[in-house]
Amino acid sequence: MPIATVNPATGETLKTYDALSAEDIEVKLARAAEAFAAYRTTTFFDRARLLQGAADLLEADAPDIARVMTTEMGKPVAAARAEAAKCAKTMRWYAEHAQHLLADEHPAESDVKDSGASRAHVRYRPLGPVLAVMPWNFPLWQVVRFAAPALMAGNVGLLKHASNVPQTALYLEDLFRRAGFPEGCFQTLLIGSGAVEDILRDERVVAATLTGSEPAGRSVAAIAGDEVKKTVLELGGSDPYVVMPSADVAKAAKTAVTARVQNNGQSCIAAKRFIVHEDVFEEFRDAFVAGMRALRVGDPLDEDTDVGPLASEQGRTDLEELVDDAVESGATVLCGGQRPKDFADRGWFYEPTVIADVTPEMRIHREETFGPVATLYRVADLDEAIEVANDTPFGLSSNLWTGDEDEIERFARDSGAGGVFVNGMTASHPALPFGGAKRSGYGRELSDHGIKEFCNITTVWVAA
Known part of the structure; x- marks a missing residue:
């Protein structure tokens, strides 16, 4: 290179x-x-x-x-x-x-x-x-x-x-x-x-x-x-973002948009897998997809731009391959999923994307998505949420949205990640250790x- x-x-x-x-x-x-x-x-x-x-x-x-x-x-x-x-x-x-x-x-x-x-x-x-x-x-x-x-x-x-x-x-x-x-x-x-x-x-x-x-x-x-x-x-990581029924779902969905597309989605600690309890799944999904659709993709030197290009042409190609593989295997694209029409002839842009109906056999379930692509999972309870959250070779950080103290303690105990962030998105601070487990x-x-x-x-x- x-x-x-x-x-x-x-x-x-x-x-x-x-x-x-x-x-x-x-x-x-x-x-x-x-x-x-x-x-x-x-x-x-x-x-x-x-x-x-x-x-x-x-x-x-x-x-x-x-x-x-x-x-x-x-x-x-x-x-x-x-x-x-x-x-x-x-x-x-x-x-x-x-x-x-x-x-x-x-x-x-x-x-x-x-x-x-x-x-x-x-x-x-x-x-x-x-x-x-x-x-x-x-x-x-x-x-x-x-x-x-x-x-x-x-x-x-x-x-x-x-x-x-x-x-x-x-x-x-x-x-x-x-x-x-x-x-x-x-x-x-x-x-x-x-x-x-x-x-x-x-x-x-x-x-x-x-x-x-x-x-x-x-x-x-x-x-x-x-x-x-x-x-x-x-x-790197493939950080889970778990939302339970006692959470402030509207706030969780709004924060989820920022958590996924920060740095054009190219962040190790960006939330990538959104794991939502079935009781609030539709509410979260609708708000999250609406938030992702509303993002402005454009020139990164423009102060009003929310999402700029991926850093390299190869990076965009890798992301497209993950999305295409998921769609071919039965996943549903709720928004995005392609290059923006306004930038078809220049730059390495990709639309903010949400994908549902993801299964463990798909590459996107196991591999890190380094770009503005989110995967959405529906779960029945905290046990299943933790199982899905930990079903990854990575273990950098994790997020939990809940109003239940017992769920906080349980998630902090059982998460396989190096960081557990509750009712907020993952961030680094000089006073707090940063790093992960597993791969x-x-x-x-x-x-x-x-x-x-x-x-x-x-x-x-x-x-x-």
Whole structure:
């Protein structure tokens, strides 16, 4: 895949870039190792000052970088500005909290004595250069949610971003440089996927984090495992959205529209499978379909656009194949299901779509729909809802709409996902851990769990 900005609203190639040579990569790796040797000894105060400066710059740059993101991957420009604001917020959160999150831990005095020590504590130390392999769908946020905690912990970052968002990738390196981070603390590697293995096997790279597809995750995990290097993986999801009779059905249906089409439907944590109790099925279905039909599909740079194009032509083709397979196998299209007529000759647009009568044999039941397509299920009770919700190889997040406390406790206990969101759509926040189970990956980002993923958790023991 070429390293290029291709506007998904028009199909026009705007900029192309040459991949780094082997010599260029060596320079970057050497610079990262040299930077870590000094940066690891800096104080939390120094790191926080730099990260706060990066947040200031990002907020000032938000209108411009938002337009770059929109032209690179198609998200509505208002959502792109919100993404930049969220990144700045997360930078500030880690700048303010990292010292507390990574403070030395002291066991109970009785346990210290029992170990034969006069004193003992646990210290969190940085690991070194970490390779981040990141996707295009949230081209700032996916990177910052790794970079902010990693830099505050004293690590340095090497970014291999998706090949269709090179301008955003280069912006991130420039942002941290302008904020005053020492040279080599955060570097962008304009490389193809074929160059990742050699970089990950380099002894100067100590760990990796990847957000992306399951095949990409398997590949990186296998290489890292062979080298005995730590990894964190977030590999997508097929999140369930369960609605029970005691829920505010009108609110659940309105929120469901946003939950499905956020980021043009290209979000790992977007609700994708809508599982509704039979007593409120028709009420939810009618409101949900009406909401999806009302969405405005159009130019993502237009402030009034709700849904822009998919990020790539292949992405739209993959989505169409899932829908076509479902229809051929007996599913019912309640709305959408095709390319918008107004954009038949340009861009990679697809109509907001709702599909009912889905069965387990259909591909769309098992595979992630990365675009504005929702599947709708009718269930008889919470037991069946949980069974359908968990009938997926993924386990990233889940949603439940109910007014029953017993149902909340039951769902929180039995959901197979890494997150359970009740009476609201899934969202990420720097104070809350983010990650999944099953084929959605392992490890956690954000919160204290995320910053500790790339730390050497060190026992310091002093004899009595």
